[in-house]
Amino acid sequence: VGVMGDGRTYEHAVALRAVQTTDFMTAHWAPLPHDLLAKVSNRITNEVRGINRVVYDISGKPPATIEWE
Numbered sequence: 001v002g003v004m005g006d007g008r009t010y011e012h013a014v015a016l017r018a019v020q021t022t023d024f025m026t027a028h029w030a031p032l033p034h035d036l037l038a039k040v041s042n043r044i045t046n047e048v049r050g051i052n053r054v055v056y057d058i059s060g061k062p063p064a065t066i067e068w069e
Contacts, residue, residue, distance in 0.1 A: 002052030013053040014044060015068060019061070027061040 002009045016037070021027035041054040057064070 009052045011050050011052040013055055014048070014051050015055045015057050016040065017057040017059075017068070019066065021061075021066070024066055025061075027066060029058040029060055032056070 002011065016032075018030035018032055019027040020030045037056055044051055044054050057068075
């Protein structure tokens, strides 16, 4: 659930994930500047129909996988 304007919205979330790896067997999350994350989040929620939330995944591998499953 999100809020856009004066009402609730029941749309989708999108996840951003940036990783650093050399072999794809292990990976560390890649830090991105907060101002970049804010700009990307604002653009996605304002320009992509059906998206009302943007999350930033900082999970490493392991325990997470490179791709979301």
